[in-house]
Amino acid sequence: DWFCCSMILLGIxxxxxxxxxxxxxxxxxxxxxxxxxxxxxxxxxxxxxxxVLLLGKEEDVATTITRGRxxxxxxxxxxxxxxxxxxxxxxAQLLAQLLLIPQGTFFGQIMFL
Numbered sequence: 001d002w003f004c005c006s007m008i009l010l011g012i013x014x015x016x017x018x019x020x021x022x023x024x025x026x027x028x029x030x031x032x033x034x035x036x037x038x039x040x041x042x043x044x045x046x047x048x049x050x051x052v053l054l055l056g057k058e059e060d061v062a063t064t065i066t067r068g069r070x071x072x073x074x075x076x077x078x079x080x081x082x083x084x085x086x087x088x089x090x091x092a093q094l095l096a097q098l099l100l101i102p103q104g105t106f107f108g109q110i111m112f113l
Contacts (some may be wrong), residue, residue, distance in 0.1 A: 001104055001105055001107060001108035001111070002003055002104075003100040003101065003104040003108065004100075004101060004104040004105075004108030004109060004111055004112045005108070005111075006100070007093075007096060007097050007101055007112060008111070008112060010093050010096060011093060011097075013089075014086075014089045014092075015068055015090075016092050017086055017089060018086040018087075018089070018090060021074075021077065021082045021083060022083075022084050022086075024075075024076060024077070025072040025073060025074050026064065026072070026073045026075070027070060027071075027072055028070070028071050028072075028073060029068055029069070030068060030069045030070075030071065031068050032067045032068065032069075040065045042054060042055050042056070051091045
């Protein structure tokens, strides 16, 4: 059962670290300036049964949604080193679970689930 217990603890640590790194980013929306002669940006966005009406100036409505850019800024971390290390930790967790969980007893496997 120590195999299963160690996999539970590894999952807690690796998922906690990944959530900490990804959750510390700030989401920014960068809009694009439209042409001064652009017509009004009125329109509809449809997704199955859901409809969203867009009313307003072109630069306020349509260009932000259709040509805008979402970016995640990871200020406290060095470039993507923290994201890379978290992804390696999660891959190591996956491989360890594939190899070690079958080695545990039935009770440990049920506790893992």
